[in-house]
Amino acid sequence: MIILARNLITGDGATLLKDGAVVVDKGKIRDVGPAREVVGRYPGESVVDYGDATILPGLFDMHVHLGYYYSQPDLANYDDFLIAYYAAKQAEIALTLGITTVRDLSSPHNLCKQLRLAGEKGYVAVPRIIHTDAGICMSGGHGHTDGIEQVDGADNIRAAIRRQRRDGADWIKLLTSHRSNIPEFTQEELEAAVDECHRRNIKTAVHAGTQPSIEMCINAGFDTIEHGTFMTVEQAEKMAQKGQAWTPTITAYTYLYEYCLKIKEEGGDLSNPVAAAAARDCDYFGPAAFAYRDNFKKLYDTGVTVLAGSDMVLYGAPPLPINRELAYMVEYGITPLEAIRTATANPARVLGLDGVTGQLVKGLEADVLVVEGDAAKDITALNHVKCVYLGGKIVYQR
Numbered sequence: 231m232i233i234l235a236r237n238l239i240t241g242d243g244a245t246l247l248k249d250g251a252v253v254v255d256k257g258k259i260r261d262v263g264p265a266r267e268v269v270g271r272y273p274g275e276s277v278v279d280y281g282d283a284t285i286l287p288g289l290f291d292m293h294v295h296l297g298y299y300y301s302q303p304d305l306a307n308y309d310d311f312l313i314a315y316y317a318a319k320q321a322e323i324a325l326t327l328g329i330t331t332v333r334d335l336s337s338p339h340n341l342c343k344q345l346r347l348a349g350e351k352g353y354v355a356v357p358r359i360i361h362t363d364a365g366i367c368m369s370g371g372h373g374h375t376d377g378i379e380q381v382d383g384a385d386n387i388r389a390a391i392r393r394q395r396r397d398g399a400d401w402i403k404l405l406t407s408h409r410s411n412i413p414e415f416t417q418e419e420l421e422a423a424v425d426e427c428h429r430r431n432i433k434t435a436v437h438a439g440t441q442p443s444i445e446m447c448i449n450a451g452f453d454t455i456e457h458g459t460f461m462t463v464e465q466a467e468k469m470a471q472k473g474q475a476w477t478p479t480i481t482a483y484t485y486l487y488e489y490c491l492k493i494k495e496e497g498g499d500l501s502n503p504v505a506a507a508a509a510r511d512c513d514y515f516g517p518a519a520f521a522y523r524d525n526f527k528k529l530y531d532t533g534v535t536v537l538a539g540s541d542m543v544l545y546g547a548p549p550l551p552i553n554r555e556l557a558y559m560v561e562y563g564i565t566p567l568e569a570i571r572t573a574t575a576n577p578a579r580v581l582g583l584d585g586v587t588g589q590l591v592k593g594l595e596a597d598v599l600v601v602e603g604d605a606a607k608d609i610t611a612l613n614h615v616k617c618v619y620l621g622g623k624i625v626y627q628r
Contacts, residue, residue: 231255231622232272234265234279237604239286241589243571246606252285254596257622262590283616284605286570287590288330288357288597290577291552293456293477293539296320296345296359297337300376301504301545313338317345321356323549325625328599328615331358331577331587332550333539335403335435335456336365338377343398355625358597360581362435363394365403366423368415372408372437384422387415391426402427402434404452407443409514414443420450433580435477439518448474454537454580459483459518461525466532475535475580480522480558481551482541487515489544504544527563537580538573553612566609596622 231254238250240262251268253261253275261268269277297317299308308316317337324332334342342361349356365378366387374380381390391402404423406415415423420436427434428451436452438444439459447455448468454475455461461476469476490512493500500506508515530536538555542548556569578588587595598619603611618626 232269232275232277233285233598233600233619234269234277235283235285235600236281237284237606238262238590239284239567239570239606240591241287241571241574243568243575246567250285252590252596252598254598254619254622257596259590259592259594259596261592280600280616282603284601284603284611285590286599286601286605287574287588288599288618288620289328289552289573289612290331290333290538290581290588291324291329291540291550291573292333292454292537292577292580293479293541294320294324294332294334294550295337295541295543296332296334297341298376298543301543303501303545310338314341314345317341318348318354318356320549321345321349321354321359324357325355325618325620326615327550327552328601328612328618328626329357329550329552330597330599330618330620330625331360331581331583333401333435333577333581334359334361335401335541336362336373336376336378339364340397357620358583358587360400360583362401362403363397363399365405365437366390366394367405368419371414372405378405382419384419387419387423388426391423391432395430395432400432402432403436403456404434405437406447407438407440409440409511411440411442413446415446417446417450420446420452424451448472456539456541457483460521461529463525463528463532466529466534470533470535473535475537475576476529477537477539478522478526479539479541479555480519480526480562481555482543483515483518483522484558485542485547485551486511486544487519489547490515508544522558523562526559530559530564530568535576535580536572537577538569553610556612557609560609566606569609570605595620 251265439457602614605611
């Protein structure tokens, strides 16, 4: 099968082909190039022409919580069965948005492992899932009311990492900051976590949004810094030198800021604990949203690897809004092609999947997204998904 469109973005952050084509054969990309040349090389091959559209790699969302049910208004109804149905629905929504790979950074124990297995068995349609187990925080630390495992002390953290790895976690996640400048884990605990992971060839992410937690986590050597809300240029330069990646999650904090403004102006339903906590933290989200707006381009320009992640968990918010995340990046100063790379080639490399997916390159899996319009000129084209292929199979079509 040959897929054609007016525009083709390979995902490397620079390459745009006009009138491009992708050849899909047995679930993989067999060829990519100008449509006229590609069609000429494969006479008699079936052709699907999407016209004035853009073909690009399936997107990654590098910060999701497929099983985050804690903000549901009828929380008492959520037993293991309903949580699984909820997570399966989130995975289905991901596919409709063109997201073909997710990194889940904390869902209930065993949920993502079993959801991935259900997808492999054909019981449900899910994107490719890379996951941690539940995250790890200190006693009473950030996320402790949301199923995060509470652990104290370097040796106990090592033991928790070993348990989570035994139980199938691909990555490990720690959380070490909340809404203040008081770090939660000690430097010794952070370094023990990274050492335990890296000596066993496991990668590790950390929730760190404030100072000095960001600096502590960079020094400890975490593979990805999640949020890094108030990161400095000097810290981003250090991350670039150390080969660490940054997942800013601009949309989550900006949405929470706008949500707080709405509550102040109009009031709102604060019956669920997540909404109530957001309302209490209103004074934090304004400076956080402005920090992304004012600093994103300067941080990006240091050369630090940027990863697109949505981290949307508030009830009523748009699920997995990776399209909005990339739109904010463009609004704050980078090109659409650069923004798309943060959701394609960059995460593939960080996850060790660059030999599997992440670009439209011969030999990789045929994870392909088709959107209306020219996404290289207008990033909001990602709002208009036409078709999504995962391993060469259509998993969503409008």
